[in-house]
Amino acid sequence: MSNLTRRGLLKSGAVMGAGLAAPTFFTNMAHAYTNAPTGSSVTLGFNVPQTGPYADEGADELRAYELAVEHLNGGGDGGMMNTFSSKALKGNGILGKKVEFVTGDTQTKSDAARASAKSMIEKDGAVMITGGSSSGVAIAVQGLCQEAGVIFMAGLTHSNDTTGKDKKANGFRHFFNGYMSGAALAPVLEARYGNDRNAYHLTADYTWGWTQQESIQQATEGKGWNTVNNVLTPLATTDFSSYVAPVLNSGADVLVLNHYGGNMINSLTSAVQFGLRDKVVNNKNFEIVVPLYSRLMARGAGENVKGIFGSTNWHWSLTDDGTKAFVKSFGEKYGFPPSQAAHTTYVQTLLYADACERSGTFNPCGVAEALEGFKFDGMGNGPTEYRAEDHQCFKDVLVVKGKENPTSEFDVLEVVEVTPRAQVEYPVDHPMFAGGDLGKCNPGA
Numbered sequence: 001m002s003n004l005t006r007r008g009l010l011k012s013g014a015v016m017g018a019g020l021a022a023p024t025f026f027t028n029m030a031h032a033y034t035n036a037p038t039g040s041s042v043t044l045g046f047n048v049p050q051t052g053p054y055a056d057e058g059a060d061e062l063r064a065y066e067l068a069v070e071h072l073n074g075g076g077d078g079g080m081m082n083t084f085s086s087k088a089l090k091g092n093g094i095l096g097k098k099v100e101f102v103t104g105d106t107q108t109k110s111d112a113a114r115a116s117a118k119s120m121i122e123k124d125g126a127v128m129i130t131g132g133s134s135s136g137v138a139i140a141v142q143g144l145c146q147e148a149g150v151i152f153m154a155g156l157t158h159s160n161d162t163t164g165k166d167k168k169a170n171g172f173r174h175f176f177n178g179y180m181s182g183a184a185l186a187p188v189l190e191a192r193y194g195n196d197r198n199a200y201h202l203t204a205d206y207t208w209g210w211t212q213q214e215s216i217q218q219a220t221e222g223k224g225w226n227t228v229n230n231v232l233t234p235l236a237t238t239d240f241s242s243y244v245a246p247v248l249n250s251g252a253d254v255l256v257l258n259h260y261g262g263n264m265i266n267s268l269t270s271a272v273q274f275g276l277r278d279k280v281v282n283n284k285n286f287e288i289v290v291p292l293y294s295r296l297m298a299r300g301a302g303e304n305v306k307g308i309f310g311s312t313n314w315h316w317s318l319t320d321d322g323t324k325a326f327v328k329s330f331g332e333k334y335g336f337p338p339s340q341a342a343h344t345t346y347v348q349t350l351l352y353a354d355a356c357e358r359s360g361t362f363n364p365c366g367v368a369e370a371l372e373g374f375k376f377d378g379m380g381n382g383p384t385e386y387r388a389e390d391h392q393c394f395k396d397v398l399v400v401k402g403k404e405n406p407t408s409e410f411d412v413l414e415v416v417e418v419t420p421r422a423q424v425e426y427p428v429d430h431p432m433f434a435g436g437d438l439g440k441c442n443p444g445a
Contacts, residue, residue, distance in 0.1 A: 033363045034149035034444030035127045042097040042362065044069075044349070045104065045126030047117050047141060048155065052108035053235065053262040054133035056296045057341040061131055061155055062103060063334055064342035068349035071329070072099045079329035080350060083322040083378035088357035095356055106132055108235070110140035117141045121148050127362050128153060130348055133261065133341060135159030135208035142171035149444015151364045153348040156341045158260075158292055160211035163392035164433035169441045170364055172371055172391045174351065174384075175344045176424070178212035179432055181291045181311040182219030184397040184419035188309060193254070193287055195224030200252035202243050202267060204259050205232040213258045214432065216291045228252040233259070233267070240267040244274050253281040256289045264290060265300040272304045293400055296339045298412040305402030305412060312398045314343045314380050315415055322380040337410050347379050351386075365441040383421075389428045390438060397424050 037043070046065045049058035071079045074091035081089050093099050102124045104116025113132065120126040121144075129145050130153040132138045138157035145152035146168040154162060154173040158181070163173050189197075199220060203209040209232070217227050228250050233243055244267070247255055255276060259267050271277070271288055279286040290297075293310035316327045316337035326346065330338040338346075355370035356362055372388035384395040399417040406412050426433070 032443065033365070035121065035125045036362060037097055037125070037127060040097060041100045042094055043120075043124055043126050044099060044101045044352075045117060045120035045124065045129040045131075046101055047104045047106055047113060047120065047129055047131040048345075049108045049133050049137075050103075050105040052106075054108045054260070055262075056300070057133035057156055057261060057294065057339065058106070058131075060296065060339045060342040061133065061345045064330065064338060064346035065101065065103075065131070065349060067330060067333055068346045069099045069101055072350070072353050076333070077325075077329055080322050080326050080347070080379055083325050084350065084354070085377040086354050086358070088354050089350065090357075094353045095360070095362065099353070102126060106134070106137045106141075108134045108137060110136050113137040114140050114144050117144050118148075121145075121150055126150065128352055130352070131155040131345060132157060134206075135162055135211075136206045138162050138173075139166045139207060142166065142168050146170045146439070146442055149364060149442045151352060151367050153352050155345045155348065157208070158212060159208040160215065160432050161207050161436075163390045164211075165436035166207075167390050167436045167438050169368060169391075169439045172348075172351075172368075172386060174348050174386075174393045176311075176313050176395070176397055177392070178208070178215035178291070179426055179430070180397050180424040181212065182215035182217075183424040183426075184311050184399050184417070185216065185289070185291060185309065186219035186223050188399050188417055189220060189225075189289065190223040192309070194284075197225045197254050197284070198228050198252045198282065199225055199254040199256050199289075200228045200247050200250050201230040201256045201258055202240070203230055203232050204263060205234050208260070209233075209258050211432065212291055213256075216256060216258070216289075218432075225254075233263070235263065237263065238266055240270040241274070243267070244270045244276070247271075247276065248274065248279075251281070253284045254287045254289060256291065258291060260292055260294075261297060262300070264297050268301050268304050268308075293413060294340050295337070295410065295413055296341070298402055299409055301402075306404050307402055309399065309401045309416070312400050312413070313340045315340065315398055315400060315413060316343075316410075317413075317415060318380060320380060320382070322378045326380060343380060350379070351376075363443055365443050368441045387428075390433070390436075394421050394425055396421055
């Protein structure tokens with residue numbers, strides 16, 4: 001349990017030995033399910049990257065989780081509970097039980113993430129697991145939660161596979177995906193850079209990178225672009241010079257960096273050091289595109305992000321009431337604005353709690369039923385729907401670019417277009433999402 005940090009009080013009688021105890025099953029209204037809370041509190045498991053290439057996102061996710069718990073328990077100003085279209089949450093915990101939590105370090109590794117989630121379920125009695133900043137981790141933990149009979153509220157996971165071939169009935173994703181990034185970005189890239197472009201892709205070698213690259217390639221080729229090459233890069237890579245150097249003689253005039261977190265910061269820095277942004281190729285200014293952006297990444301990359309386009313799930317500069325409420329709460333507590341990772345995990349926590357309240361139970365099948373097809377607003381993304389058929393949220397997507405004249409270290413991205421939901425939506429049987437079976441909810445009993 002070395003990777004597990006306890007926050008708040010744990011359930012009385014939790015097993016503290018080295019071995020993992022079997023999950024405790026209780027009966028509620030004649031239906032048994034995993035870890036049904038019997039005392040005055042309920043425990044949630046927050047499983048985030050506290051080490052590894054996505055640790056910055058993990059740190060911000062934990063901040064947001066702590067804020068969500070504070071608001072659910074009646075502390076602070078309530079944040080988005082005041083703007084959320086559903087009014088089921090009362091600030092008295094969840095179903096009258098005080099919300100407590102444990103945390104784990106995914107290390108941005110699937111095996112480590114499963115181990116920490118397993119410990120939180122079996123040893124600490126967590127009735128819901130949430131978190132993560134890697135799609136490989138999310139898919140692994142989602143599968144574990146399906147087997148264990150608890151709800152998984154995915155954190156930052158952008159692979160098409162999370163709600164595609166690897167979707168599960170016990171798993172739900174608020175974050176957008178690679179297909180949506182491609183659908184939002186391609187029209188903007190065509191308008192800014194034309195339709196006669198040659199793109200070279202560097203791609204993180206795991207499920208997110210693969211599906212992000214496939215999505216942006218298909219979308220840009222639909223606008224007339226040509227794909228010169230796609231080179232896979234290991235997630236553990238820190239020096240990208242050997243991957244960037246071949247771009248110079250490839251005939252490409254656009255470099256697409258399908259990287260995230262520290263990987264994106266390092267690969268973009270390497271591309272700038274090689275002078276790519278100053279090159280003219282095929283009588284065109286060489287351009288760089290980062291399909292998935294975050295404010296944390298942009299801040300880490302500094303001036304290198306200026307003018308570079310990408311997409312994002314949410315941004316703190318939006319002016320809707322939900323965003324303003326969240327930014328105010330987060331800023332007053334931590335002294336700086338939240339990232340999109342913080343936003344999606346905060347929202348997921350409130351959505352889970354709200355589903356429990358609306359269904360009147362912690363039984364994962366009751367919670368899942370309350371989430372499926374749920375339409376809501378006031379959470380920073382405009383009108384949103386949790387589609388019942390695949391548990392994917394559908395909402396507007398933001399196209400952003402690195403700000404030319406930032407006013408602070410946090411003011412590094414500007415929203416250039418809010419892409420409407422209709423433009424990024426796709427049918428359940430779309431080929432990029434085929435092959436999966438949602439299956440049936442597992443209560444664990």
